[in-house]
Each structure stands twice: as C-alpha cells, then as structure tokens.
Amino acid sequence: MPALPSPLLRLEGLSKSFGPTVAVAPLDLAVEAGDFCAILGPSGCGKSTLLRMIAGFTEPSSGRVLIDGQDVTALGPEQRPTNMVFQGYGLFPHLTVAQNVAFGLALRKRPPAETAGRVAEALKLVRLEGFDDRSIDKLSGGQQQRVALARALIMRPKILLLDEPLAALDLKLRQQMQEELRRIHADIGGTFIFVTHDQGEAFALANRVVVMNAGRVEQLGTPQEVYRTPASLFVANFVGEASILKGERRNGMVTLAAGPEIASAGPDGPVSAMIRPERLQPAAQGLAATVVDQQFLGEAVRVTALTSSGERIHVRLPDGPDAARLVPGSKVAFAFAPDAVRILEESAR
C-alpha cells in the first residue's frame, strides 16, 4: 500500500478524564508540518490538558498520539520530539540566562563549542544577545518569556508547544511578542501549537485554529473559516462578535422572527441566523431595529440595536455621517448581503 503523506502530528480518539470530570472528550486532530496552530477556547475547556497530552505530561485515558507517523503515546516528555514553553515559564532560578538556554544540550553532553554556538544562535533568535550571564530574577516578564522560548527552541523540536505564552504580559508587550513569534516561526520554519483563550491572539498568530468547548473540538479551520462560517452557535459567539437571530425554515426558506426572509436549503425546523457586525449596513429597508447604544471605538463605531422581535444585534461601521445618525432611540433598517448570513441548525447548539 503506498504510504499516504501523513501529517506531522495526529491525535486519534485522544481523551482524558480526571475522575468524573471529562477534561477532553475523545477527539481526532491532524496538524501539518509548518503549521502555526492555535487551540482556542474558554478557560477550563481542556486546552492545557490537550497540550500536556501531546507533550507527554498527562497520560491520556484513551487514544493515541502519533508524531511523524510514530506512536509516542507511551513515551514520557523527555523522550518526545516536542518541547514546551510553560505558562509560568518555569525557568531555573539558580542558572544564568545562557545556562538556562543550554540546559537541554548540556544534558545530552554535546561538545561545549557546539552548545555555545547554539546558545548564541538561540539568544540571537529571541533578541537577547548579550544577556548570557544575567541572572533570571533580574529579567522583566517579557525577557523571561524569551528565555523560555530560546530554551525550548534550542532543542530544535519537531513541534513547539506553548501554553498561554503571552497571557502574563501587558498589552503592548503582548503585541510585540506576537510579531516576534510570527517572525521566529517564519525564520525557523517549525511547527508551533499554542493554547490561548484570546481570539485576537489566535487570529494574529495562527494559520490553523482549533476551537474547543467543554472538552470537545467545535471547529477546525483557518481563522477566516472560523470567523466567517462558524460551525456552531458556540463558535459564532466565542470567536468575535455576532448577531444571532432566531428563525424557522419551511421549504428552503428561512423566516426570521425579526422580519427578513432568507433562502436556505435544509430540513424544516427552528434555525438560527448569524451575521457579523461589519456585514450590516444602515439602509432604506431590511432588518428593522431601534438603536439602544453607540460606542466610539476610534477607527469605527459600534452600534447595538433591538429588533422588533426583541433580539439584540451588533453593527460595526466606520465613523462618519452614517454612524452619526445612529443615536440611541432612532429607528433604522439594516441591510445585509445574502452571503453575510450563516444559518445554523438548532441541533448545532
């Protein structure tokens, strides 16, 4: 049988329960070499548990982990071709920056010249040249983050795992580190998988997003797919902002409680329609609503309105005369293109 090109990482029926708590329900997942993959979900949904099963710290309750086609389920973290950047960094306080970075190579007894060369290279990659002999407690949070990154990258892992890598940093530093991470990913051409609860961060970094909820994978796709065509109400709500309108499908036509009708093939029954805020525009006719709130965001204005059916809709439009007219209390109609609507079956939660 000809070997199919297999993905770098494949999870098969992987699950984990802690006693009665199902942290991760059985799931299948494939990550290709070169991917920058985000595992996105609310706190407590099982992201860290999933990452720790890939790294080898948590023993799965069922299923297998395959890296490069090889089953590594039974191997400990020290034997897997993965390395991890931990949420609290876990740097070694008794060692200098260079000694921290060299730790993994020193364990493998590499020749000192090679180790020194690779340490210099890794420190350069994370822009910490000249920090070799600093002690860890003299570093800022962002610098510690870079040391943790260099310490993992120097091992040249097949997969680099990052658990909420930027969560502890303030906004400015976080944006700066996001850029750095993208640059490093491009420079070394590696495969990165990171965990985050921040949708913006997932979109800023990743080319593949795995959306998780309550231990399950809700959707796997590019950031665009996840944003434009969410697979479930959960994804629609968790990823970005969305207006959700209830409706009923009869013979391929959905009638919204709020008024408009939309053509949509599928079985008869209750459905939800999802529209992203930038896809709604004030117009002469369409979805009728009353403005209840207007927020100035700088480059845009965010408007909240109530439909006649009492449902809340969110609209985002550029600042200008159109927006200025949408003061609270005003009655307006919003138009949308047919492809702006995503119809979700009620069964898709």
Next chain:
Amino acid sequence: MKRGAVALLSPAGAVFAAVFAIPAVMLFVVSFWSVRSFKLSPDVSLAAWQRFFTEYWDLTLYTLLIGISTGVLCTVLGFIFAYAARFRAGRHGDLLMLATLVTLFGGYLVKIYAWKSILGADGLLNQALMLTGLTDAPLAFLIYSRSAVIIALVHFLLPFAILPIYASLRNVSDISLEAARDLGASTTQLLTRVILPQIQAGLFSAFAFSFLLAAGDYVTPMLLGGTSGSMLGQFVLLEFSTRFNWPAGSAMSFGLLLACFVVLGAAGYLMRMALRPRPA
C-alpha cells in the same frame, strides 16, 4: 550600608553580641590564663592550649567525627523525608511538617532513655535477636558505643534538618521540574541539576544545625557513649566543674568552636563544588 539597614540590623546584632561574640571573646581570653591550686590568675600562659593539643586532640577528632556523621545522616535522611513530604504527600506535606515539629516537644532525655531501653543488654533489640535465635547472648556493643551516640543524636536532631530542607524545597517550582523533564532530564539529573542546586541553603542549614548541636553535646555521650563513645563536651564540663581548670575548659571550647567553623567551611565549599552548574 544605609542607615535604615543599620537600625534594622542592630537588635539582631545586639543579641548576637550578647549570646555569642562576648562569651567567645571571654573564652579566648581566659584560655590564656593559668590556674594554680584551684586559683585563677589572669596572666599569659599557653598551658591550657598545650593541654588541648596534647591530651585532647584525638578526642576532638572523634567528637568532630560524631558530629559530621550525625550531620551527614540528618541531612540525607532529612532530605529524603522532606522530599517525600514535598513531592509525594500532595496537600498533606505541611501537616507532616507539623508532626515533625511536634516530635521536638517529646524532649531530649526521653529519647536518650528510649534508646537505652532499646539498645541495652536486656533491651528490646537484644531480646528480639535472642528470641528469633539470631544470637544466643546479648550483644554488648549495641549500647555504650559511638554508633549508639550517633543513633540517638540523629533521632533527636532530625527535625532540625528536615525543616530547613522542606522550607527550601517549597520554593522549587513544579513548573521548573516539568521544564527540566521536557528538556530531557532523567530522574537523577532532575535531582542533581535542578532540585539540589536550588536548595543548597536549606541543605547547608540542615547540616550546620545538626552538626553543631551534635558536636557540642555532652549529655548523649554521657548516657549512651560509655568509654568508647565519649565526646569533648564531657571533658569540657569536667575541666570547668570538678577540676576547676577554667583555662583548659576555655581552650577546649574555643578550640572545638574553631574546628567546627573549619568543618562548616569545608562542607559548604564541597557542596558548592558538587552542585555547581555543569558544564559552565
């Protein structure tokens, strides 16, 4: 140093001077006095030091040996116990430390007499050995020996070693241990390269406490040491009291103190060398 720091340190400095520095200086001065027919005369004589170096040098070495053995045993056993409490007992680690503290309240003489009744000629151990037929006469060497002294001292001093080691183990973060494993560290490498180097201060305190308290003890050897397990402290007491030879007692005390500092310095140096980051 800033003025505030001086102010903050001065109470501790005063206590240190009162309980350590002044007595030490007095010992040092008195050790050069001489004594004739139970009368002290404050002059400059080397007689007491001569006596220390000729009559007591071997006993000083044995005393240090008992102290070092006790210190090393306490540190090793204390580490094993503290390690288990920190990494194996989960949330109950602190409770175990409380239990450790409570054993200190048992008192000191009680423990020595307990060992007397275990190790003695008609003690528990000998009875058990004879009952099981392993021996047919009591083993005399169990009690009144150097090992009996060391056993009792380790039993009494172990909590003093456990507590500082546990305190420093609590500062070792679990994440740093996971990171080390992730980078390929075996269990042994985890111990020698991550855990032990981070708790050097605790290990040294543990050794210093148990070594100093053991080397300065005179009650345990009096009750359990017999003739072969005697220690310098007993003879210091003898010189001060029965013989009324204060200069000799002072020279011996001061000499032991200096020797203890040398041992501590060497122990600290050896530990630092053994646990230094490799390769640099």
